[in-house]
Amino acid sequence: MISTKLTPTTIPDELLGSYETVIGLEVHCQLLTESKLFASDTNRFGGEPNTHISPLTLALPGTLPKLNKKAVEYAVRMGLACGCTISERTIFDRKNYFYPDLPKGYQISQDKAPICVGGAVTISVKGKDHEVTEKTIRFHHIHLEEDAGKSVHDGNQTETQLDYNRAGTPLIEMVTEPDLRSAEETGAFVTEIRRLARYLDVSDGNMEEGSLRCDVNVSVRLAGASELGTKVEIKNMNSIRNIMRAVEFERRRQVATLENGDSLFQETRMFDAETGETYGMRVKETMNDYRYFPDPDLCPVVLPEATIQEIRSRMPALPRELREKFVSHYGIPAYDAQQLTDTREMAHYFENLCSHTNAYKTASNWLMGPVKSYLNESGTDIADFSLTPQVLAELITLVETEVISHSTATQKAFPALLQAPDRSPRELAETNNWLQNRNTNELETLVDEVLNAMPDKVTAYKKGKKGLMGLFVGEVMKKSKGTADPKLINQLLAEKL
Amino acid sequence: MKIDHESLHKIAHLARLEVKPEEEEALLESMENVLTWMEQLNELDTTGVEPLTHVTDEVNNWREDVAQNTLSRAEGLQNAPSHDEQYLKVPKVIE
Numbered sequence: 001m002i003s004t005k006l007t008p009t010t011i012p013d014e015l016l017g018s019y020e021t022v023i024g025l026e027v028h029c030q031l032l033t034e035s036k037l038f039a040s041d042t043n044r045f046g047g048e049p050n051t052h053i054s055p056l057t058l059a060l061p062g063t064l065p066k067l068n069k070k071a072v073e074y075a076v077r078m079g080l081a082c083g084c085t086i087s088e089r090t091i092f093d094r095k096n097y098f099y100p101d102l103p104k105g106y107q108i109s110q111d112k113a114p115i116c117v118g119g120a121v122t123i124s125v126k127g128k129d130h131e132v133t134e135k136t137i138r139f140h141h142i143h144l145e146e147d148a149g150k151s152v153h154d155g156n157q158t159e160t161q162l163d164y165n166r167a168g169t170p171l172i173e174m175v176t177e178p179d180l181r182s183a184e185e186t187g188a189f190v191t192e193i194r195r196l197a198r199y200l201d202v203s204d205g206n207m208e209e210g211s212l213r214c215d216v217n218v219s220v221r222l223a224g225a226s227e228l229g230t231k232v233e234i235k236n237m238n239s240i241r242n243i244m245r246a247v248e249f250e251r252r253r254q255v256a257t258l259e260n261g262d263s264l265f266q267e268t269r270m271f272d273a274e275t276g277e278t279y280g281m282r283v284k285e286t287m288n289d290y291r292y293f294p295d296p297d298l299c300p301v302v303l304p305e306a307t308i309q310e311i312r313s314r315m316p317a318l319p320r321e322l323r324e325k326f327v328s329h330y331g332i333p334a335y336d337a338q339q340l341t342d343t344r345e346m347a348h349y350f351e352n353l354c355s356h357t358n359a360y361k362t363a364s365n366w367l368m369g370p371v372k373s374y375l376n377e378s379g380t381d382i383a384d385f386s387l388t389p390q391v392l393a394e395l396i397t398l399v400e401t402e403v404i405s406h407s408t409a410t411q412k413a414f415p416a417l418l419q420a421p422d423r424s425p426r427e428l429a430e431t432n433n434w435l436q437n438r439n440t441n442e443l444e445t446l447v448d449e450v451l452n453a454m455p456d457k458v459t460a461y462k463k464g465k466k467g468l469m470g471l472f473v474g475e476v477m478k479k480s481k482g483t484a485d486p487k488l489i490n491q492l493l494a495e496k497l
Numbered sequence: 498m499k500i501d502h503e504s505l506h507k508i509a510h511l512a513r514l515e516v517k518p519e520e521e522e523a524l525l526e527s528m529e530n531v532l533t534w535m536e537q538l539n540e541l542d543t544t545g546v547e548p549l550t551h552v553t554d555e556v557n558n559w560r561e562d563v564a565q566n567t568l569s570r571a572e573g574l575q576n577a578p579s580h581d582e583q584y585l586k587v588p589k590v591i592e
Contacts, residue, residue, distance in 0.1 A: 033562045034562050034563065034564040035562055035563060035564040035565070040560070040563060040564060040565040040566075040567065041564070041565075041566050041567070041568075042564045042566055043564070048570070048583070049570075049583040049584055050570045050573055050574065050583060050584065050585070051566070051570050052566060053566075053568050053570070053573045054566070054567055054568050055567070055568060058568075058573055066558065066559065066560045067558070067559040067560065068559065068560060068562050069559040069560065069561060069562060070561075070562035071562070072559065089556075091550050091551070096511075098513050099590070100587045100590055151590060152584065153589070153590075157589070158588070158589055159579070159586040159587065159588060159589055160586070160587050160588070160589050160590045161581075161583075161584035161585070161586055162584055162585040162586070162587060163583075163584060164573075164585075289507075289511060291511070294550040294551065296551065296552075298558075299551055299553065299555045299556055299557070299558050300550070300551060300556050301556065301557055301559070302556040302557055
């Protein structure tokens with residue numbers, strides 16, 4: 001008999017469909033503080049190796065940690081944004097293990113009394129029928145901990161080089177309940193976390209630099225089963241695309257394994273971005289025994305309600321709050337609101353723009369149309385956009401008051417302003433002769449000239465070939481060298497014909 | 498309280514200690530003594546008593562977020578058994 005073992009690539013869709021994928025995440029998010037979690041050395045990505053160090057970071061004898069107040073505030077901010085319960089009393093624990101990127105021999109983390117408990121975020125996901133549904137992903141908790149240093153393995157065959165710049169920098173670890181069910185949901189969730197972190201200014205969310213990274217727990221079970229399957233942890237994922245690829249590969253691998261009659265075992269796997277596959281780590285895994293215990297060097301943190309309220313009052317608006325405001329206050333469609341709140345900078349620009357014009361929907365169209373296209377093409381960000389909201393609002397007003405046409409504004413004035421962002425749109429339009437000709441007498445003459453020049457077309461039009469209107473308008477526009485107001489031309493032509 | 502050799506090996510491994518076979522009996526005896534002594538604490542009924550995690554009542558001993566580098570790289574590296582101008586070095590660690 002020929003054995004036909006299923007593989008992640010050959011497994012048929014209907015077989016895959018009989019299983020449910022269950023995913024839980026541990027998201028590590030680096031906090032944007034100036035200094036480290038328990039010492040004053042600089043918290044910044046990069047830098048010459050071992051230049052952001054201190055006696056504490058190097059674990060020199062006699063040093064004592066002292067907590068960074070800002071890191072606590074940032075963790076509380078994230079907790080409040082996710083609807084977590086903020087612990088009134090929180091303590092730090094030592095997580096013991098030996099690895100050279102951790103000079104103390106333990107990581108200061110939180111085990112029994114994390115700073116935030118519970119909470120959830122809502123994500124939007126497209127279903128099979130392209131319908132967008134909302135889903136709530138719950139958190140188990142969020143805790144504060146210090147990051148480890150970096151081991152550099154390359155080049156040297158016998159030694160590992162250590163850079164402690166990152167050692168002791170503050171992180172929050174956000175641990176979800178196993179509520180995610182697909183690669184798409186997982187991608188949407190990480191995107192939402194990153195958006196929140198950036199809105200709240202607690203992290204730059206830069207995944208390439210490792211400011212945001214995830215451990216992904218994946219298991220599968222037969223649809224309808226209530227017991228969870230054996231889970232596999234994929235470590236240190238640092239791009240949303242790769243997280244999604246890893247989840248997709250892993251569910252296929254797990255279903256194929258089970259369908260082949262083999263069994264899965266709990267393990268840590270790595271994702272290879274080249275092959276798109278996960279692979280088990282060769283080293284035999286000994287059960288971790290971290291022997292957590294309260295760190296006697298750090299006293300408890302007590303956060304009374306008043307302190308939490310004070311932190312809440314300093315929090316910037318959240319994306320969902322802005323979305324609701326944009327819909328209710330500015331009357332723009334939910335889709336527009338969603339797009340405009342994608343980044344805090346875009347949302348701010350829109351609000352700023354709306355303080356200079358009342359044409360809110362037009363303002364939204366400008367941002368989602370010409371401005372976004374320009375940003376995409378130039379590979380830049382709204383934060384670096386050269387036109388101030390005042391200038392763009394002035395241009396919008398010129399169109400709204402029919403001083404210049406919409407097409408002149410988007411095709412001529414907008415590109416010209418990008419080249420000369422300090423110029424006034426009105427002055428620019430005047431200099432270039434872009435003002436719409438709304439002089440009825442002048443235009444009437446042009447309309448007459450055009451109609452007289454093509455009597456057969458006029459007859460055809462009158463006999464019912466209404467499509468010729470476009471031709472007449474175009475001819476008049478040509479004669480006016482593009483300055484005529486198309487609405488006025490239409491009106492005059494309709495009168496004459 | 499009795500400890501077997503396997504537990505001793507595990508504890509030694511977690512602490513990265515190398516225990517010579519001839520030292521094992523003496524270590525087992527001393528650890529058992531400590532644990533037996535500690536076992537007396539189990540006689541106390543601690544129902545309803547919050548775990549004592551810290552011995553003082555001090556809370557919120559924190560600092561403002563101000564960055565300040567107090568140690569130069571040269572100073573930081575000078576006591577390491579092995580280093581170059583940029584890095585500390587340890588025997589190769591393979592993940």
